[in-house]
Amino acid sequence: MSPGPGLPPLGDGDIPEKLARVIEAWPYKLHRTLAHSPDTLLTWLPFGEHILMHNTLPFREREIAILRVGWNARCAYEWGMHSIVARRGGFGESDFEALCVGAESPHWTPGEAAIVAAVDDMQSRWTIGEEVWGELAQHYAPDQIVDLVWLSGNFMTISLQLNALRVPLEDGLPPLPEDRPHYTRAT
Incomplete structure (x- = not known):
């Protein structure tokens, strides 16, 4: 912020x-x-x-997308709030480390990597590239892909609101890691 x-x-x-x-x-x-x-x-x-x-995405995929949006937007509030939600839902340190690395992290399943790559594409290119689209289509049904785009777009908007309106952080939120680059995919 x-x-x-x-x-x-x-x-x-x-x-x-x-x-x-x-x-x-x-x-x-x-x-x-x-x-x-x-x-x-x-x-x-x-x-x-x-x-x-x-929406039709499972909890884990939803939180991966939301957290990657927050990471890319450098939105400490979004990252902090959804880090708590994700931890309650079973995320561990290796998940958070992989979120900071990106789709290239060997931590992800192929479907999870496709979610991360799709979020990166949407935030850097305002679309989903053909290669990433192909990966998504191998792992997710059309309704899930639509919901991924809606989810990501909504949380891009929320991250923009949080950052632009300078919403103060809630007490006790985990910090946004600062030691990695903004985007890891080529734009």
Whole structure:
């Protein structure tokens, strides 16, 4: 997150009444910052919840994609929040190390490597290259590929919001590793 001006998360006394239930369910600084635009938050949230928790990708693949988006976007908030979620879901240190390396890491299964490569392509080329598309198609059904693109795009947007609005980190988030390059794939 960049220092400097941003929008402060709204405190409890400043939350519009129509957002009370949303903030009760999602009490995070991201949602409290997005509450500056209540109607947009209310419109986006059902989609965000669906794409996060109910799309056709398995949990592991979803978190790999989200964490790689956060890594590529240098979004400490996204990386930290989803590091916690991923650890609760069984991710270990070798998973996080591989996320910082990229699709070339021997840690990944071929399908997982395709997810990482697809995220890298989408963030660096605004598409998925033919070779990576071929790998994805070998491991995932068409509905899963569509959901991967929706998931990645949504979390690219969230990372942009977090970084651009300078949303403060939640207390206790693990830091974003700083010792590796931004992208590992050729662009």
